[in-house]
Amino acid sequence: MNDTRKVVIELDHVHKWFDDFHVLKDICLSVREGERIVVVGPSGSGKSTLVRCINHLEAHNQGRIVVNGIELTEDLKRIDEVRREVGMVFQQFNLFPHMTVLENCTLAPMWVRKMPQKEAEDLARSYLERVRIPEQADKFPGQMSGGQQQRVAIARALCMNPKIMLFDEPTSALDPEMIKEVLDVMVDLADGGMTMICISHEMGFARRVADRVIFMDEGEIIEIKKPDEFFENPENERTKLFLSQILED
Amino acid sequence: MSDHFVRTQSSPTLLPPSSRLGVLQWMRENLFSSWANGLFTVAGLYLLTLAFPPIFNWAFLSAVFTGQDGSVCRADGVGACWAFIDAKFNQFVYGRYPAGEQWRVDVTALLGIAGLAPLLVPNRLPKQWFVGFLLLVFPFLAFVLLYGGTAGLVVVETSDWGGLMVTLVVAVTGIAASLPLGVFLALGRRSKMPVIRILSIMFIELWRGVPLITVLFMASVMLPLFLPEGMSFDKLLRALIGVALFSSAYMAEVVRGGLASVPVGQYEAAKALGLTYPQMMSRIVLPQALTTVIPGIVNNFIGLFKDTTLVLVIGLFDLLGIVQSNFTDPAWISPQTSTTGYVFAAFVFWIFCFSMSRYSIYMERRLETDTQR
Numbered sequence: 001m002n003d004t005r006k007v008v009i010e011l012d013h014v015h016k017w018f019d020d021f022h023v024l025k026d027i028c029l030s031v032r033e034g035e036r037i038v039v040v041g042p043s044g045s046g047k048s049t050l051v052r053c054i055n056h057l058e059a060h061n062q063g064r065i066v067v068n069g070i071e072l073t074e075d076l077k078r079i080d081e082v083r084r085e086v087g088m089v090f091q092q093f094n095l096f097p098h099m100t101v102l103e104n105c106t107l108a109p110m111w112v113r114k115m116p117q118k119e120a121e122d123l124a125r126s127y128l129e130r131v132r133i134p135e136q137a138d139k140f141p142g143q144m145s146g147g148q149q150q151r152v153a154i155a156r157a158l159c160m161n162p163k164i165m166l167f168d169e170p171t172s173a174l175d176p177e178m179i180k181e182v183l184d185v186m187v188d189l190a191d192g193g194m195t196m197i198c199i200s201h202e203m204g205f206a207r208r209v210a211d212r213v214i215f216m217d218e219g220e221i222i223e224i225k226k227p228d229e230f231f232e233n234p235e236n237e238r239t240k241l242f243l244s245q246i247l248e249d
Numbered sequence: 250m251s252d253h254f255v256r257t258q259s260s261p262t263l264l265p266p267s268s269r270l271g272v273l274q275w276m277r278e279n280l281f282s283s284w285a286n287g288l289f290t291v292a293g294l295y296l297l298t299l300a301f302p303p304i305f306n307w308a309f310l311s312a313v314f315t316g317q318d319g320s321v322c323r324a325d326g327v328g329a330c331w332a333f334i335d336a337k338f339n340q341f342v343y344g345r346y347p348a349g350e351q352w353r354v355d356v357t358a359l360l361g362i363a364g365l366a367p368l369l370v371p372n373r374l375p376k377q378w379f380v381g382f383l384l385l386v387f388p389f390l391a392f393v394l395l396y397g398g399t400a401g402l403v404v405v406e407t408s409d410w411g412g413l414m415v416t417l418v419v420a421v422t423g424i425a426a427s428l429p430l431g432v433f434l435a436l437g438r439r440s441k442m443p444v445i446r447i448l449s450i451m452f453i454e455l456w457r458g459v460p461l462i463t464v465l466f467m468a469s470v471m472l473p474l475f476l477p478e479g480m481s482f483d484k485l486l487r488a489l490i491g492v493a494l495f496s497s498a499y500m501a502e503v504v505r506g507g508l509a510s511v512p513v514g515q516y517e518a519a520k521a522l523g524l525t526y527p528q529m530m531s532r533i534v535l536p537q538a539l540t541t542v543i544p545g546i547v548n549n550f551i552g553l554f555k556d557t558t559l560v561l562v563i564g565l566f567d568l569l570g571i572v573q574s575n576f577t578d579p580a581w582i583s584p585q586t587s588t589t590g591y592v593f594a595a596f597v598f599w600i601f602c603f604s605m606s607r608y609s610i611y612m613e614r615r616l617e618t619d620t621q622r
Contacts, residue, residue, distance in 0.1 A: 055520075055521055057517055057520060057521065080523055080525065083520065083521060083522070083523040084523040086521075087521070088518075088521040090514060090517065090518065090521075092512075092514050094512075094514035094515060094517060094518035095518075096515065096518070096519075096533055096537075097537070098536050098537055098540065098616075107522070107524075107532060108522035108523060108524065111524060111528050111532065112522065112523040112524060112528075153518075156522070157521075157522070160522060160523065
């Protein structure tokens, strides 16, 4: 392994507690530019918390997290700087229901990046095109299907031109027939060279795009492997048990 | 039907059968859907027939509409004494505001309406200009116009203000001040900073725990005791501040309910996009929170509007006060004067409160259809 690409996310012995519950235990991980990581693990394993620590939606209690060269501390300026470069897509979409799709997408570029409205709208339309819903720009989120909403959420995050994208179970709240349209957009994004960390149990997606698959359980990273090895040849007993459970059908 | 079935033709969409439509059907569903409901319908109609004719008779058929003084209302069997309202109408609206200067009140009202109207219905006018005018320019204009003392206008002391004018001044000031103050207090109460949170909680609980009538008494009787000799505030101004602070505490609790109803995912999405706290609150959280609690906010406005009648206890004559004070006018004493006066005052209050209520329903519908939630 002599990867010369820049390290954009570095987690160094990170610990986190919710009250006295130890959710993240000694997490060490570095992600290089353009790398695609898929995180899997049972619910409550801390994978969501891990991803949310990267843009400081959760604060870690111990260890260092450096994103894009900026170490995350309680300093609000640094947090905002990191968030500007890190896009996030949520399980429940979290679109702003009182705004149209276009307004959802132009909000952050206009208010955070101080982009003129016209430019922000052009940018938003180009990303809506990329997620294949340019015709829905003037609708409200409540008028769209779940799959469409999630694609808007991806476009909204992309409008900030982030260097890193975080996906927190983006297809778990979707009806089965809509999962593919969202995954297609994510594959497209991965092929474009975006640095991505995805929590996802879509194993086809993981095989197709992941550079590395991380298995987490009880707050620890149990295994990190290339997808083929991960699925064909898991070593840890917990990994084997988990894979046998999700691959049953 | 057999186990195996494949549809080859789609079934047509039909209109409902005629028995599901029409007046009879409506009555069957809404008035006589069961024995008990039928009974209530009949009983209700019976009560209406009992109550309506006497009210109608009092208010219109045997009422007195014109007359120079109370003698026309003193006859036997006479109904409402509308002549009293007609004769005193000017006083009910302006109080003792000098007749020659009353145009200033009218102009103030028209300016207020002109500033507010474009904000009430959807249109393409630049909203921020009207908001700016109402919040920054109008209060000073209104003060100059109503009080005078500059621009060649004669000073009209607030002790001469009265009637509907005082009611509206107190209510509009209270409404305009309590919403922004309430929003800040609600945000303060949810703040992570302990000093701000504790101060907000103390403020809210203090004002909520005291009856408005006490606040008004304190403002007019006790406050001067604490002020240095010779220094005094205007009585109306003290009442305005008291009412505004009092209602902002109530407003804060309503807004807090709205803030709690915004899903945590909305905050997270806003933060993840890099929005700052003020941006997140003003663009994402408050628009949704305030929309949710429109009924509660308007409920407070209506309560505040009616509570303005309490300024009577500190010697300010609002609409109700001025109506009441005219009952003792010897020229108009009659058995019907007070009843008519109270009905009139009630009707005026009802018009304002009902309008606010209908407008709030209209707003709710509009915002709901906007977002299709």
